[in-house]
Amino acid sequence: xxxxxxxxxxxxxxxxxxxxxxxxxxxxxxxxxxxxxxxxxxxxxxxxxxxxxxxxxxxxxxxxxxxxxxxxxxxxxxxxxxxxxxxxxxxxxxxxxxxxxxxxxxxxxxxxxxxxxxxxxxxxxxxxxxxxxxxxxxxxxxxxxxxxxxxxxxxxxxxxxxxxxxxxxxxxxxxxxxxxxxxxxxxxxxxxxxxxxxxxxxxxxxxxxxxxxxxxxxxxxxxxxxxxxxxxxxxxxxxxxxxxxxxxxxxxxxxxxxxxxxxxxxxxxxxxxxxxxxxxxxxxxxxxxxxxxxxxxxxxxxxxxxxxxxxxxxxxx
Amino acid sequence: xxxxxxxxxxxxxxxxxxxxxxxxxxxxxxxxxxxxxxxxxxxxxxxxxxxxxxxxxxxxxxxxxxxxxxxxxxxxxxxxxxxxxxxxxxxxxxxxxxxxxxxxxxxxxxxxxxxxxxxxxxxxxxxxxxxxxxxxxxxxxxxxxxxxxxxxxxxxxxxxxxxxxxxxxxxxxxxxxxxxxxxxxxxxxxxxxxxxxxxxxxxxxxxxxxxxxxxxxxxxxxxxxxxxxxxxxxxxxxxxxxxxxxxxxxxxxxxxxxxxxxxxxxxxxxxxxxxxxxxxxxxxxxxxxxxxxxxxxxxxxxxxxxxxxxxxxxxxxxxxxxxxxxxxxxxxxxxxxxxxxxxxxxxxxxx
Numbered sequence: 001x002x003x004x005x006x007x008x009x010x011x012x013x014x015x016x017x018x019x020x021x022x023x024x025x026x027x028x029x030x031x032x033x034x035x036x037x038x039x040x041x042x043x044x045x046x047x048x049x050x051x052x053x054x055x056x057x058x059x060x061x062x063x064x065x066x067x068x069x070x071x072x073x074x075x076x077x078x079x080x081x082x083x084x085x086x087x088x089x090x091x092x093x094x095x096x097x098x099x100x101x102x103x104x105x106x107x108x109x110x111x112x113x114x115x116x117x118x119x120x121x122x123x124x125x126x127x128x129x130x131x132x133x134x135x136x137x138x139x140x141x142x143x144x145x146x147x148x149x150x151x152x153x154x155x156x157x158x159x160x161x162x163x164x165x166x167x168x169x170x171x172x173x174x175x176x177x178x179x180x181x182x183x184x185x186x187x188x189x190x191x192x193x194x195x196x197x198x199x200x201x202x203x204x205x206x207x208x209x210x211x212x213x214x215x216x217x218x219x220x221x222x223x224x225x226x227x228x229x230x231x232x233x234x235x236x237x238x239x240x241x242x243x244x245x246x247x248x249x250x251x252x253x254x255x256x257x258x259x260x261x262x263x264x265x266x267x268x269x270x271x272x273x274x275x276x277x278x279x280x281x282x283x284x285x286x287x288x289x290x291x292x293x294x295x296x297x298x299x300x301x302x303x304x305x306x307x308x309x310x311x312x313x314x315x316x317x
Numbered sequence: 318x319x320x321x322x323x324x325x326x327x328x329x330x331x332x333x334x335x336x337x338x339x340x341x342x343x344x345x346x347x348x349x350x351x352x353x354x355x356x357x358x359x360x361x362x363x364x365x366x367x368x369x370x371x372x373x374x375x376x377x378x379x380x381x382x383x384x385x386x387x388x389x390x391x392x393x394x395x396x397x398x399x400x401x402x403x404x405x406x407x408x409x410x411x412x413x414x415x416x417x418x419x420x421x422x423x424x425x426x427x428x429x430x431x432x433x434x435x436x437x438x439x440x441x442x443x444x445x446x447x448x449x450x451x452x453x454x455x456x457x458x459x460x461x462x463x464x465x466x467x468x469x470x471x472x473x474x475x476x477x478x479x480x481x482x483x484x485x486x487x488x489x490x491x492x493x494x495x496x497x498x499x500x501x502x503x504x505x506x507x508x509x510x511x512x513x514x515x516x517x518x519x520x521x522x523x524x525x526x527x528x529x530x531x532x533x534x535x536x537x538x539x540x541x542x543x544x545x546x547x548x549x550x551x552x553x554x555x556x557x558x559x560x561x562x563x564x565x566x567x568x569x570x571x572x573x574x575x576x577x578x579x580x581x582x583x584x585x586x587x588x589x590x591x592x593x594x595x596x597x598x599x600x601x602x603x604x605x606x607x608x609x610x611x612x613x614x615x616x617x618x619x620x621x622x623x624x625x626x627x628x629x630x631x632x633x634x635x636x637x638x639x640x641x642x643x644x645x646x647x648x649x650x651x652x653x654x655x656x657x658x659x660x661x662x663x664x665x666x667x668x
Contacts, residue, residue: 042653045650046650046655046657046661047658049655049658050658058553058558058560060557061621062520062553062554064552066520066552068554142442148516149516154520159446160442168446
């Protein structure tokens with residue numbers, strides 16, 4: 001649908017996107033550190049110069065959500081990759097559970113004070129899935145009203161968590177990611193780590209039912225230890241209009257250095273898809289079914305987390 | 318069927334062009350242009366009636382001519398055109414009220430086409446990516462043109478309740494851009510330096526003047542009752558548009574944007590209302606499925622094409638010429654022992 005809507009530059013841009021992907025492949029296939037140390041190839045130079053010129057002259061396309069694939073592939077994902085590969089050494093399991101094409105809804109647990117888990121999941125899907133799918137995530141409106149964060153989130157392909165947008169993305173065959181715990185999940189104290197919070201209003205289930213796409217439960221282990229939240233300084237949170245103001249072992253004591261996440265070892269496991277296409281028409285409005293399904297998904301994720309925790313052993317390796 | 322069409326707001330560019338287009342149509346017997354001041358541009362075969370839609374004289378115009386169709390294009394988008402915000406509000410709100418009141422009384426009127434604006438949706442962080450005609454606004458506009466448009470649409474709804482026999486088309490346009498339309502966005506991109514909101518980038522959608530007028534023409538000629546979003550396909554980011562225009566930008570911290578806006582407004586360069594600033598912060602998207610499927614119209618220019626055309630016909634100066642940038646790219650690439658992608662593409666095309 002999004003590609004169809006572009007009129008003239010369609011061929012040029014497709015070819016361009018394919019080129020981006022192959023460039024990204026080359027980087028992930030070899031060791032990223034090696035690539036930066038060796039002399040850049042002529043192809044890489046012309047690739048980057050072309051990119052810079054396109055950015056300066058505004059010669060790129062965005063979709064109706066503001067997703068800027070050119071910027072995301074060249075800059076945004078690449079800037080997260082060192083964190084993903086070297087710092088958290090993320091192990092990905094069950095990537096084959098994500099379909100190669102068509103809509104699907106990824107539902108994951110949320111944790112870690114700063115929502116790094118969602119960004120890492122996006123990168124995991126992009127780098128490990130054979131089709132290099134882009135995860136389109138649904139975020140709270142606070143994300144979009146925050147300067148810089150909101151701008152980057154839109155450009156990286158994310159949009160507001162509302163029924164209209166999730167229906168639109170799913171019905172156009174996109175891979176959509178939701179973190180139904182929201183701020184309750186990211187901002188929970190360290191003592192409650194790996195305990196799933198309430199799953200919002202279950203709106204994500206009715207979206208999946210409406211679009212008849214599978215729900216893929218995802219368990220993320222490791223994000224809880226990145227910024228262990230020991231306390232919440234509420235007066236400052238109120239002052240800055242934030243849901244919480246975290247106090248961690250390093251923040252705010254060490255200043256900017258305290259913003260460096262702890263190097264925990266992560267596992268992201270994509271579970272078996274839960275099909276929704278066998279339910280009769282109008283099931284999206286069956287509130288009881290929606291609640292039960294949401295509960296099932298929540299239980300599945302919670303059980304996977306407990307299993308992964310025993311398998312991970314140490315937090316740091 | 319002999320037809321008499323009344324067009325309001327013909328003193329300004331879009332209104333006079335619409336009158337000219339309709340007067341060329343053989344199916345229409347008479348086109349009557351109405352405004353407070355005479356049109357500055359040629360209105361073709363249309364007749365001009367000097368009448369203020371703010372007073373009941375307008376109903377005399379409708380009765381004496383036996384008008385069957387009223388095309389309301391008299392809502393002004395910038396105070397500069399009206400000579401101040403209070404006059405603008407009076408023309409927009411009281412004028413529309415009077416006009417609809419007159420239409421209600423005159424039995425010959427069977428069709429009303431209203432040029433409204435997508436500003437009625439407002440803009441903010443809680444908005445869905447695209448607004449359909451039925452989406453409830455999350456951040457309703459509070460001031461200026463946008464608020465006027467909300468009020469006018471309210472009167473349109475009241476009118477169609479009282480005269481259910483009249484075919485009413487409400488057209489919610491994205492920003493018009495084109496050779497001459499004095500719209501807020503055209504003013505904005507004509508500023509020497511463009512103020513933007515720090516840390517935010519808005520999704521913009523445009524409708525090219527010719528496409529927009531064609532929609533109004535079709536709504537006048539055939540029956541298309543209902544509310545329709547009208548916008549070109551695809552989007553431009555504000556940052557992308559300023560880069561394409563080669564404009565220098567000044568990012569302004571959001572809370573200070575209002576002050577900067579009032580300077581710009583006082584200097585008379587462009588209108589900068591609170592709603593305009595919110596639009597430049599969060600942008601807005603229109604779902605035009607209903608226009609394409611029910612109305613049966615797809616704009617010829619999509620948003621990027623409309624903007625390109627706008628830059629071309631306005632001859633807006635490029636501060637960053639493409640050619641110079643391309644030659645710079647070539648020089649750097651050659652110095653590093655590489656070629657540019659553009660050269661590669663030319664080689665493939667040539668050989």
